[in-house]
Amino acid sequence: MVQDNDHILLNNLLYSCVDAAQRGNEQFVAEHSLGYVIAGEVQCTTADGMGNVKEGTIGLIKRNQLLKTVKMPPPGGEFKAINIFFGQDILRRYSMENNIHAAGPYLGEKYRVLPDDPFIKGYFESLLPYFDQPGRLSNTMIELKTKEALELVLKIEPSLKELLFDFAEPHKINLEAFMNQNYMYNVPVDNFAKLTGRSLAAFKRDFGKIFNTSPGQWLQEKRLNEAYYLIKEKGIKPSAAYLDVGFENLSHFSFAFKKAFGVSPSLI
Structure with a gap:
C-alpha cells in the first residue's frame, strides 16, 4: 500500500480524495x-488537447501517453475518484482465457467515455471498503476485481477489446515533432x-543529431523560453x-530562469 494525505494506492487500485x-x-x-469520478471534476491535458471530466463520468484512458491533471472539488466538498489500472x-491472461483478441493496432481515441452504467458504478462502490481495510485485499481478490472490471467494460462496450488487447509497443515516430509538442x-x-x-x-x-545538444539541456532551454x-x-x-512548462519546483525554476535571463521571473 502507498498512501499520502490525498491518495491511497493498493496494488493497481487508486483512491483520490482532495478538498482543494x-x-x-x-x-x-x-x-x-x-x-x-465520484465527486468534483478533473481537468485533463494530453497531446490531443484539454478537456474536463465531469462528476459521474466513467472513462478509460489508453496506456503509453502523457497526461496533466488538475483535480477540482465541488463547492464545499471533496474531489473523489477511483482508478483501476490494467497491467x-x-x-x-484474460485475452488467452477468453479467446478475445484485437484485430490489429488500435488507432482510435486515447480516452473513451463509457455509457452511464449502474453495474460499473456499483463495482467502483464495492472497492471503497478495501481502502479502509487494505488487509482484506488479497492477491486473489485483486485478480478477481480486475477481471470483474474487464467483464463489465466489455459487456457495455465490446469494441474496447481493440484498445485493451492491443499489446503493440509504440513504433518509431518523428522525434523532433514529438518533442516540440510534448516538452x-x-x-x-526514458x-x-x-x-x-x-x-x-x-x-x-x-x-543529438537533430538538436545538436543533450535532451536535458534542450528541455531546460525550451521550458525557460516558454x-x-x-x-x-x-x-x-x-x-x-513553472508547472505549465514542466519544471518540478519553483526554487529550481527561479534559479535557472535568473541564470538564463539575468533577472528573477517575478521582476519581468
Missing part, C-alpha cells in the same frame, strides 16, 4: 486506466524515448508558469 484544487503528478500513463500481464511534460527522458519508439541510447543518439513568454506576454504568474 490540486495539480496531479504529471504522468506517463504506463497502463490502461479505468476511472470513475499487461493480466490483460494477456512541457515533466517526465523522465519515457520520451519509449513514446518515440526508441531505446534510451537510440533516443539520445537521434536527439516560461519567459508566458510570464511577460501572457501575464501568467511564475508560481503557475
Whole structure:
C-alpha cells in the first residue's frame, strides 16, 4: 500500500480524495486506466488537447501517453475518484482465457467515455471498503476485481477489446515533432524515448543529431523560453508558469530562469 494525505494506492487500485484544487503528478500513463469520478471534476491535458471530466463520468484512458491533471472539488466538498489500472500481464491472461483478441493496432481515441452504467458504478462502490481495510485485499481478490472490471467494460462496450488487447509497443515516430509538442511534460527522458519508439541510447543518439545538444539541456532551454513568454506576454504568474512548462519546483525554476535571463521571473 502507498498512501499520502490525498491518495491511497493498493496494488493497481487508486483512491483520490482532495478538498482543494490540486495539480496531479504529471504522468506517463504506463497502463490502461479505468476511472470513475465520484465527486468534483478533473481537468485533463494530453497531446490531443484539454478537456474536463465531469462528476459521474466513467472513462478509460489508453496506456503509453502523457497526461496533466488538475483535480477540482465541488463547492464545499471533496474531489473523489477511483482508478483501476490494467497491467499487461493480466490483460494477456484474460485475452488467452477468453479467446478475445484485437484485430490489429488500435488507432482510435486515447480516452473513451463509457455509457452511464449502474453495474460499473456499483463495482467502483464495492472497492471503497478495501481502502479502509487494505488487509482484506488479497492477491486473489485483486485478480478477481480486475477481471470483474474487464467483464463489465466489455459487456457495455465490446469494441474496447481493440484498445485493451492491443499489446503493440509504440513504433518509431518523428522525434523532433514529438518533442516540440510534448516538452512541457515533466517526465523522465526514458519515457520520451519509449513514446518515440526508441531505446534510451537510440533516443539520445537521434536527439543529438537533430538538436545538436543533450535532451536535458534542450528541455531546460525550451521550458525557460516558454516560461519567459508566458510570464511577460501572457501575464501568467511564475508560481503557475513553472508547472505549465514542466519544471518540478519553483526554487529550481527561479534559479535557472535568473541564470538564463539575468533577472528573477517575478521582476519581468
